[in-house]
Amino acid sequence: MSEHQGRTGEPTMEAPAEGAEVLEAELVDEDLLPATVPPAAAPRALLDRHTILHPGEAVPTEADIPTYTRRDFEVSPATAERLKNKAAPANTNRNYSSQRRNFAEWCEAMGRVARPCTTATYVEWVASLIAREMAPNTIRTYMSGVRTWMPEDQRPGTTEARGMLAEYRKEWGKRNRVRKAPAITEPMLRAMVDTCDLRTPAGLRDRCALLVGRGALNRRIELADLDIDDIEVEDTGVDLWIAYSKTDQEGKGESTFIPADPAGSPLYDPVSAVRDWLSCLHRMGIHQGPLMRALTSRGRLQNRAAATARGQYVTGDALNDWIRHRAYLARLPGWHLITSHGLRRGGAQEIADAGGDPTHQGRWNPGSATVKREYLDRAQSRSQNPWHKVQAVRRNTSTTPRDS
Numbered sequence: 322m323s324e325h326q327g328r329t330g331e332p333t334m335e336a337p338a339e340g341a342e343v344l345e346a347e348l349v350d351e352d353l354l355p356a357t358v359p360p361a362a363a364p365r366a367l368l369d370r371h372t373i374l375h376p377g378e379a380v381p382t383e384a385d386i387p388t389y390t391r392r393d394f395e396v397s398p399a400t401a402e403r404l405k406n407k408a409a410p411a412n413t414n415r416n417y418s419s420q421r422r423n424f425a426e427w428c429e430a431m432g433r434v435a436r437p438c439t440t441a442t443y444v445e446w447v448a449s450l451i452a453r454e455m456a457p458n459t460i461r462t463y464m465s466g467v468r469t470w471m472p473e474d475q476r477p478g479t480t481e482a483r484g485m486l487a488e489y490r491k492e493w494g495k496r497n498r499v500r501k502a503p504a505i506t507e508p509m510l511r512a513m514v515d516t517c518d519l520r521t522p523a524g525l526r527d528r529c530a531l532l533v534g535r536g537a538l539n540r541r542i543e544l545a546d547l548d549i550d551d552i553e554v555e556d557t558g559v560d561l562w563i564a565y566s567k568t569d570q571e572g573k574g575e576s577t578f579i580p581a582d583p584a585g586s587p588l589y590d591p592v593s594a595v596r597d598w599l600s601c602l603h604r605m606g607i608h609q610g611p612l613m614r615a616l617t618s619r620g621r622l623q624n625r626a627a628a629t630a631r632g633q634y635v636t637g638d639a640l641n642d643w644i645r646h647r648a649y650l651a652r653l654p655g656w657h658l659i660t661s662h663g664l665r666r667g668g669a670q671e672i673a674d675a676g677g678d679p680t681h682q683g684r685w686n687p688g689s690a691t692v693k694r695e696y697l698d699r700a701q702s703r704s705q706n707p708w709h710k711v712q713a714v715r716r717n718t719s720t721t722p723r724d725s
Contacts, residue, residue, distance in 0.1 A: 363382075365382060417469075421466060424438075428446075437472055437477075443467070444485070451485060456497075460486055464479070464482060502666065503659055504666040504667035506667050512653065525601045527644075532595075533579065534661055534664040534665070537682070541637035545613055549609050552599070552612060559592055559595050561577045568686050575684060611634045645659050669695075
């Protein structure tokens with residue numbers, strides 16, 4: 322309402338304009354009235370089929386969700402650096418990268434979303450791997466690599482894919498028999514050691530690798546990762562500190578002892594083999610770092626610090642080459658199939674055949690199904706073979722004097 326001066330000087334009030342109403346002595350245009358504020362909605366309850374409420378406990382609602390800020394999601398520079406170098410084997414990272422890249426390419430070709438993928442996409446992809454007749458174990462690693470690539474709360478279901486893989490494994494097993502690396506027996510080991518020229522660094526190194534690898538039942542990466550500081554040599558044997566292994570993903574470390582063989586030849590004694598190789602390394606000026614070293618054809622150390630991601634540490638493939646070369650020089654049948662894994666298989670087999678259990682020596686998990694199936698059951702089956710009784714009867718019959 323506006324004020325105007327009258328003839329008497331007193332303010333007068335104008336009549337309300339048409340189309341307006343009086344509210345507490347003010348003119349308000351109907352089109353400018355404040356909007357009515359609706360009553361606040363109650364916070365939505367947060368319940369799903371996994372919720373468990375105790376007696377008297379209030380139902381959780383959206384109002385109970387905390388308010389997050391950037392600080393809740395950001396990590397420090399030091400933590401970010403650790404995440405870049407988080408403990409995952411280099412081979413595993415390379416394999417996962419390849420598997421995930423192949424999956425993404427397949428999804429793009431099929432017009433599907435790769436990440437996060439649906440369960441149907443995951444199942445269809447596994448079916449495509451089966452159609453390519455890939456080995457079941459390879460498919461299983463592909464499945465793991467892709468599934469762990471997804472956000473934790475959006476990973477695809479695995480029931481259908483695992484079911485398909487289980488059926489395919491049966492079919493595949495009928496058509497294919499997995500050929501394992503031949504076990505290196507004691508006579509084979511001695512023949513390979515006999516080829517090592519102990520006047521050369523390569524001969525000393527390979528003899529050490531053969532005797533330590535078999536004595537400790539090393540996986541090839543365990544042998545390749547051994548440091549000089551991980552070795553303690555005593556007259557009674559060699560103590561190895563295995564800092565990390567397949568069954569010790571947290572890197573707690575474990576000690577493995579290889580006893581000396583005082584009654585045997587020093588040529589095949591692990592204590593002599595380790596001492597001779599350490600002395601050779603010391604003469605080369607090497608007192609710490611990797612135990613197994615790459616050498617030139619002239620027996621000199623190769624400088625590999627910047628050559629590979631492993632630096633001065635040799636690869637498992639390099640170890641295989643050394644062992645296979647010794648098998649070739651020894652003229653062993655099937656030498657081209659022999660790898661460093663044969664040292665582990667051969668040693669575990671001999672322990673089981675003698676009535677022992679190789680589980681702890683080889684750092685398998687207690688109760689390992691692999692040890693039971695591959696070594697213990699096999700040794701028992703062979704020792705209890707019924708033909709042994711037939712042969713015993715034949716021997717007794719041949720030595721029993723006959724009546725003339």
